[in-house]
Amino acid sequence: QKNGIHFKKFKLPPGSMGWPYVGETLQLYSEDPNIFFVTKQKRYGEIFKTHILGCPCVMLASPEAARFVLVTHAHLFKPTYPKSKERLIGPHALFFHRGGYHARLRRLVQNSLAPQTIKKLIPDIQGIAVSTLESWAASGQGVNTFYEMKKLSFDVGILSIFGHMERGFREMLEENYRKVDKGYNSFPTNIPGTAYQQAILARKRLNRILGEIISSRKEKRLLEKDMLGHFLSFKDENDKKLSDEQIADNIIGVLFAAQDTTASVITWVLKFLHDDPQLLEAVKAEQMAIYDTNNGGKMPLTWEQTRSMPLTHRVVMESLRMASIISFTFREAVVDVEYKGYLIPKGWKVMPLFRNIHHNPEFFPNPQEFDPSRFEQVAPKANTFMPFGNGVHACPGNELAKLEALILIHHLVTNFRWEVVSSKSGIQYGPFPVPQQGLPARFWKEPKQSQ
Numbered sequence: 001q002k003n004g005i006h007f008k009k010f011k012l013p014p015g016s017m018g019w020p021y022v023g024e025t026l027q028l029y030s031e032d033p034n035i036f037f038v039t040k041q042k043r044y045g046e047i048f049k050t051h052i053l054g055c056p057c058v059m060l061a062s063p064e065a066a067r068f069v070l071v072t073h074a075h076l077f078k079p080t081y082p083k084s085k086e087r088l089i090g091p092h093a094l095f096f097h098r099g100g101y102h103a104r105l106r107r108l109v110q111n112s113l114a115p116q117t118i119k120k121l122i123p124d125i126q127g128i129a130v131s132t133l134e135s136w137a138a139s140g141q142g143v144n145t146f147y148e149m150k151k152l153s154f155d156v157g158i159l160s161i162f163g164h165m166e167r168g169f170r171e172m173l174e175e176n177y178r179k180v181d182k183g184y185n186s187f188p189t190n191i192p193g194t195a196y197q198q199a200i201l202a203r204k205r206l207n208r209i210l211g212e213i214i215s216s217r218k219e220k221r222l223l224e225k226d227m228l229g230h231f232l233s234f235k236d237e238n239d240k241k242l243s244d245e246q247i248a249d250n251i252i253g254v255l256f257a258a259q260d261t262t263a264s265v266i267t268w269v270l271k272f273l274h275d276d277p278q279l280l281e282a283v284k285a286e287q288m289a290i291y292d293t294n295n296g297g298k299m300p301l302t303w304e305q306t307r308s309m310p311l312t313h314r315v316v317m318e319s320l321r322m323a324s325i326i327s328f329t330f331r332e333a334v335v336d337v338e339y340k341g342y343l344i345p346k347g348w349k350v351m352p353l354f355r356n357i358h359h360n361p362e363f364f365p366n367p368q369e370f371d372p373s374r375f376e377q378v379a380p381k382a383n384t385f386m387p388f389g390n391g392v393h394a395c396p397g398n399e400l401a402k403l404e405a406l407i408l409i410h411h412l413v414t415n416f417r418w419e420v421v422s423s424k425s426g427i428q429y430g431p432f433p434v435p436q437q438g439l440p441a442r443f444w445k446e447p448k449q450s451q
C-alpha cells in the first residue's frame with residue numbers, strides 16, 4: 001500500500017511480453033521500429049506492456065501519458081541508460097541524474113544556451129557554416145551529408161562550450177571524441193581492441209585533455225561567459241565547486257546530446273527541400289530578401305533576422321516532426337505507479353513514444369506528408385509536439401539547434417545548389433533516423449548574375 005492506494009487492485013496494461021528472456025526485442029529490431037509501435041498501439045491503445053532488451057517495459061503513445069511521466073509525475077520516474085553507455089559519456093553528466101544535482105547543472109547548461117548567450121555566437125556559427133559549405137563545393141565530389149553535418153554540429157558544440165579554442169586542443173578533442181562516438185553504438189565488451197574498448201581508452205584521454213584545458217583556463221583567471229566559464233564559476237549553497245570530473249562528464253554529455261541530433265535534423269531539412277523544388281524556391285525567396293538587405297550577404301545575419309524567417313522556421317519544425325529524431329525516451333518507475341487504473345510496477349521501464357504522437361493523424365492530419373504549412377496558423381495542441389522532449393529533462397539546446405539549422409539554410413540556399421546523388425530512398429537507423437547512406441549529395445556554388 002502506498003499513499004493509501006492498494007496497488008493490488010490495479011492490473012498491468014494490456015500487451016504481450018513475447019518470448020522468455022528475449023521478450024519482443026527481436027520484433028522491435030527486425031522491423032522498422034515505428035511499425036512495431038504503431039501495430040501495438042492499434043491493437044492495445046495508448047498504453048501497453050512489452051519486454052525489450054531484457055526489461056519489462058510500458059510504452060506510452062498518447063500526449064497525456066507522456067505528460068504524466070515527463071511533467072506532472074516526473075518525480076515518480078528516473079532517467080535510465082545502459083551502464084555501458086553511461087561509462088562512455090561519464091556518470092556525472094546531467095541527463096543521468098534527478099533532484100538537486102540535476103537541477104543545478106541544468107540551470108548552468110540552460111543559462112549558457114539561452115538566447116541572450118547564443119545570439120553572440122552567430123558570427124562564429126556563420127563562419128563555420130560558410131567554410132563548411134565552401135569546402136564541399138570546392139571538393140567537387142559527393143559528400144555524405146550526415147557525416148559532414150556531424151562535423152559542423154561538433155564545431156558549434158565546441159564553440160558553445162569553450163568559445164574560441166586553440167586548434168591543437170580542438171583537434172585532440174575531435175580525434176578522441178570520434179572514437180567515443182564510434183564505440184557508443186557498438187557491442188559493449190571487455191575484449192581489448194574492440195570499438196567499445198577503444199572508445200573507453202579515448203574517453204580516458206579526453207579526461208586528461210579536458211583537465212589540461214580546465215587548468216589553463218583557471219590559470220588565466222578570466223571570467224568567460226561560455227559554458228565552461230559557467231561550470232568553473234559555479235558554487236552551490238555550501239560554497240562547493242564542481243569537480244573537474246563533473247565538469248568533464250558534462251562537457252562530453254553536451255557534445256554527445258548536440259551532435260547527431262542536430263546533424264540528422266539538418267540532413268532531413270536538406271532532403272525535404274531537395275524533394276520539393278517549389279518549397280525550395282519559396283525558402284530561397286525568403287532568404288534572398290534577407291541576403292539583399294545585408295548588402296548581398298556582405299553584412300552578417302542578425303539575431304532578429306534569424307527570428308523572422310517564418311517559412312524557413314516552419315520547414316525546420318516540420319522536419320523535426322517528420323523525422324522525430326528522438327523517437328522515444330526511457331524512464332524507470334522508482335515506485336509502483338498507477339496511471340488511469342493501470343499499474344506500472346516499480347523498476348519497470350516506461351517509454352513515451354514521441355514519434356507515434358507526432359505521426360498520429362488525430363493531431364497532425366496526413367502525418368506522412370511533409371507540409372510546413374501545418375504550423376502556419378495554429379500551434380500544435382498542447383503536448384503533441386515534443387521533438388525536444390518535455391518537462392524537467394527537456395532539451396536545453398533547442399534554441400541553439402534551431403539557430404544552427406537556420407544559419408546553415410540561409411547560406412546554403414542563397415549561395416549554393418545541391419543534388420542528391422543516391423537513388424536509394426528510405427530511412428536508416430544509426431540509431432537516429434537519417435536518410436539512407438547519410439544522404440550522399442554534391443554541392444556547388446551558384447554563380448550570381450551581375451545586376
Ligand code: HEM
Pocket residue numbers: 094095096106109113157160253254257258259261262265325326329330386387388389390392393394395396397398400401402
Ligand atoms: C535538433 C537537435 C536536438 C534534438 C532533436 C534534441 C532532443 C532532445 C530531447 C528529446 C531531449 C530529452 C530527452 C529525454 O527526456 O530523455 C534532449 C535533452 C538534452 N539535450 Fe537535446 N536535442 C537537440 C540538440 C541539442 C543541442 C544542440 C544541445 C546542446 C548544445 C542539446 C543538449 C541536451 C542536453 C544537455 C539534454 C539533457 C537535459 C536534461 O537531462 O535535463 N541538445 N534533447
